[in-house]
Amino acid sequence: MTTAAVDLASSVASGILNLGKDNFRVSSVKNTESRVSIGRRKQLSAGLVRAVSGDGKTVTRTSRWVYRGRQLISQTVVQPLPSASKAEGPWKRDLLELIADITGAENLETVLQPWVSVLTSEEWNKILLEVGNRDWTLAMDVFKVFKTQSPLVKESPSNEGSDSLDFPAGISKGNSSDSNRSKRSKPSPLLRGYTTIVGVLSRKGRLSELDMIVHEMREENVEPDLRFFNGVAEAYSNLGLVSYVSQVIVQMEQSGIQPDKTTFELMIFAALKAKSTQLRKALQVFQEMLENNMEVGVKTYLKLIDACADAGDIQAADEVFMAMRSSGHTIYSKTWVKMIQLHGSIGGYKEAEEIFRALRAAGIPPSAAVYDALLLAYCHAGCLDQAFSVFREYKLATKPSLMGYNYLIEASGKSGRYEESLALYSDLCSNGLRPSTVTFTSLICAMVQAGHYEKADRLYKKMLQKGVSPNAYTYTAMIRAYTACSWTRLGHEVCMKMREDKIQMGALVYGALLNLYLQGRWYKEAAGIIKEMDRAGIEPDVAGYGVLISSLGESGEEIAPVVKAMQASDWEPCWVATFLVDTPAGAEAEAEIAVALEKIWSIFEEWAAFKDREANRSFYNAIMDALWRRGLRRRARSVMLKARDLLPWYNRPRRGLTSVLDLRGLSVGGAQVALLDWLEDLAIYSEQSTSMVIHTGSNDPGGGRYNAGRGKGMGAVKQAVTAYLEEMCSPFRELAELGPGKLQARTELVVKWLSRRDSKDALRLHDYV
Template sequence: MATAAVDLASSAATGILNLGKDNLRGSSLKNNERVSVGRRNLSAGLVRAVTGDGKTVMSTSRWVYRGRQLISQTVLQPLPSASKADGPWKRDLLELIADITAAESAQNVETILQPWVSVLTCEEWNKILLEVGHRDWSLAMDVFKVFKTQSPLVKESPQSESSDSLDFPAENLKGRSEQRKPSPLLRGYTTIVGVLSRKGRLTEISTLLLEMRDENVEPDLRFFNGVVEAYSNLGLVSYVSQVIAQMEESGISPDTTTYELMIFAALRAKSTQLGKALQIFQDMLENSMEVGVKTYLKLIDACADAGDIVAADEVFMAMRSSGHTIYSKTWVKMIQLHASVGGFKEAEEIFRALRAAGIPPSAAVYDALLLSYCHAGCLDQAFSVFREYKLATKPSLMAYNYLIEASGKNGRYEESLALYSDLCNNGLRPSTVTFTSLICAMVQAGHHEKADRLYKKMIQKGVPPNVYTYTAMVRAYTACSWTRLGHEICLKMKEERIQMGTLVYGSLLNLYLQGRWFKEAAGIIKEMDRQGIEPDVAGYGVLVSSLGESGEEIAPVVKAMQASDWEPCWVATFLVNTPAGAEAEPEIAIALEKIWSIFEEWAAFKDREANRSFYNAIMDALWRRGLRRRARSVMLKARDLLPWYNRPRRGLTSVLDLRGLSVGGAQVALLDWLEDIAKYSEQSTSMVIHTGSNDPGVGRYNSGRGKGVGAVKQAVTAYLEEMCSPFRELAELGPGKLQARTELVVKWLSRRDSKDALRLHDYV
């Protein structure tokens, strides 16, 4: 019959919701008739809706139909037989609850309960409080008031001894609350406090505490836990601590529930107190207290949010030792946590432990493991796991996206394209992330036309680009000098009202300045300044380097930079745009001293990349404007202010390391080195110049005239060849290194034409 009851309850919903007057016309039972259901009487309409034939059902229904609403209730024990045939027992207790929830005032609640007051048991009162409170806490308070004032259970129950304070700290309570069976009134208070706790009604709870003091009702552990729960739900850690102190004063020891509520309170606090929660957790373990699954999961989530991997591992290990069943979601959480910091070895260990526990890896587990390998750049292991993944189940789109992005970042763009084809063949639809990762891979590999084709396919398939897609395409169009196409991207982003930050604006500045669209670049500068967005390192590098352009065309950019709130731009425009000449030297000397003081401030608080980028960009612009002496002054000041500045130091004349310099900066350093080389020619037999690969030193964007791989090498090599220098690239030294015998270099520098061309002077 139990199974039949469950089936009855589960099928009642559809039948009862569709119950109407038409359902009753074809039945022999009338609407006002009642049918025996066990020891209860239910309306004929309800029974007919449940069973279809109006026959007697030998089970207690879990469903009550009131008007046109279906009310689901907890299964209640059948009421005892009534002594009077026409008494209130003809009504079902669940219908009583439905009547209360439909009441419009406290007076109505009292009227509805009046016939029941003398016959309801303590358990039934508490169940009514719970069910009504679940829907309306204020109606539950009205029910509790009737229970308190009219129920014979309360009147017949002996009152507890007096307590002298609201907080129940009286010594005569110690050791007694746990031993004594709770009175009906205390049970009622405990239930209503639980109801109010779940609704966050702290004011009403405080009122009940006052009532308990006046009525001399002694709290027990269960009651205290109800109060702790109320404060815990709102993260009020200090209030929880006060209740714990009151419990100890009353001689009541906190139990497992209390400790877990304390943990939840610490985790829900306005400023999460993870350390306190972990300390309580450790106390529970040391005292051999059983920790619930929910507590473990909440702690792991909190550790993950705080990025505390060590603590998360400790909680996870304790959970495994506790014997609790650990479901796939928790394993995935732990693998993802380690994956987020590139901890692929730890992720591997968790994956092996999952298998040892006999849990077959789900798609989410494989995804998390792939993420760990991809973040760590371990592509071979990632592809190995991916092959196993494909044998076990169909890989998710997320897995493909992880691998496509990682392959592109590691320069393996062919594999990115192969994964894209495999993804489509498996019936998956490429997402925005898929196309964006592919486009970024092509841009990084220098295949800008392929990036353009992918972008057009993305639009054709109706996949919406995001800000990262647009930024990658701007970079691609900049590299191809397709400024108009990049400009269309800019207009599209503005049309779609995409939020553009520092990175996007920097890309647009690079696009317009490289394409010599100076008016548009000036507009971007004004827009950024108006929105309070300062350029990043790369953006400043591009702006400052652009000052190397001469002529009236660059004037809008210069004016926009001077009018901005960006101090680096003021300094750069003065240094580059103040002409050389004897009459301007005194003024320039004074201004330079002020600029050097600004450089000193930057050396103290700006990071290395920012300082290096700024100096390189300034030297690049000054070189291109023919201000060689001024460029060398900037380089020498950088040496003085920044001990780590990796320019050639005095005394190390046999080797010149130009890596990390812009094109202009490299040529300034070369001439400065060659100017003093004759003084130290006796100390070495050969000279070596390290040009390295292209590292413009101004952030992500190339500056100067050189573009592509080896821009510094190309510029320096071309300059030395033009001057007929003896420096040559030797295969045995490796790429990017030029060498010459010292005696040949000295002889070359002694020629008049070389002296004039290599002089570090300013061209007026």
């Protein structure tokens, strides 16, 4: 730079300090300081000074005045001159500075006026984008200045005769379909501006303003191109408006413009974002892209896989994943994990293994997340040996995560291998991991399932000491543990703690509380739970209904609050049960009962049609249990026979010419009713076999069971039936060679036993008044 140029720059800088108030409206630095906060940076409007050096190749400009603290500082720069054609106009400042001025301007046209003639089309679009990201309304104002004042718009040729715009926002449809429109030259500056502003409105979701822009284009005969159509389609896609995107594609084709990969991907995104996700539509468009050899982006693959996973459509997810692998796209660990988890969630460990092998073949080292996903697959499938084998490999490769430990602890507990759950807990702590709510809850549930209630209690207390917050499942498990131990007061304290923690209580938690209070004979508290559930509109689950109905087997005034609460509820099963159990037996009531039973049988028929097996079985088991305990044996038998008639699958006890009585899946009362009913037909069986077998064991866990009756756990039926037969001096005995839970007797001994008068009277199926 020449000395003259530098001197000129210095004189410009010093001259600006003396500018009048018409330029900066600052009379003195002191007056200005009063409007500037200490420590903040305040920018003033820039003074524009243009000075040409002696060689005519540089220009000196003071671009901005800023306050730093309380000091006013001027910035002076020397930059090359613009091209000769624009040398007469004011020099263009940096675009970011101009955008900052636009954002804070009170008069937009005043700020833009010096730059209208010198900004290029690319620079206008950059400004529109940057301003639009901050304020779409301001971007619209900038676009208006561009359209009305920029010479680029005036110089660009007009697009006559275009009437092809017809979008869902309400534009009338044109008839033009000139195929030559698909072969356009470089878009005009005006079309580029329209495309940019459409993108701004699309990202902001401004459909009404987008409609206005389309109207303007029709009025000004600006013909859209592929990018413009895609911009409009993007606006509708972002809002999940599938039909609107479809109409845009139709308009494109009518205008002679073929949709590209971006267009089809926007249709896929729209289908996935729709209020009711249209996964089938998205997959259909995806298949069309593959059939037409269109490139599919990584984002599209990932979104489709996520959507298939959310919908539980594993087959579709596999197809998308295979297509992604064939496309040559790099598949990162996160996607491999997603696919393994998807199969693992349903126990598909073989498919998870195949994906795991493919990951290794691709040269990707398994991460902790990959091992966690594979563990999930084995644990859900109940393949604990394979899970532990993978876990050993996991520990050699990297430090296992807390999630991996939790998967194994939970699976071990559910499989009855509680010792391994405890060993994993110790290993987890040794590795410096902090047990979580899931860790403690899984351990507590394992202890409760194994019947180690005191260990569960110790784990619960340790959980509280470590400051780990229990969840609804933790509290429910502890309530069940205290119920099994008859520690009703401790269970009640857990209930109070749960309410203090504001845990949301659903049917599962309420069912556990009902069982706690009814087993502990806290009938007022149980009645309060019934009323609370009824007010909240929460219906008991299967176990809850079983506990409530079975409790009707108790008699006396103490149970009265529970009975009244059940009768006052909106729960039809409770109405039916209370009538069957509370209506006394006797000749004077037989006619009334017969009529009522016919009505009840019609309700049973309705339930048989829409209730699942577990609900039906639990209902019948609970009613028979309550009726047996109240001495209403004939009525209990009527319920059992009706269940056989209405439910073809209700084959327990099995009937026919058989000497084997299978009591598995029945409640304590139901099993005893079935036993007496079976013994009444002994004459039929005695002619067919030399021995008789009663199967009292249970290989049907969860089959409508509930914690009622006097027995404990899975052996409740065995305890009750065995005790009853021993009390009656029956010849049935448990033989080791038959296996546990099976009682056998020679037929001739059973016939002889039943011929005794005392046995006949005790085994009669009649109602005790």
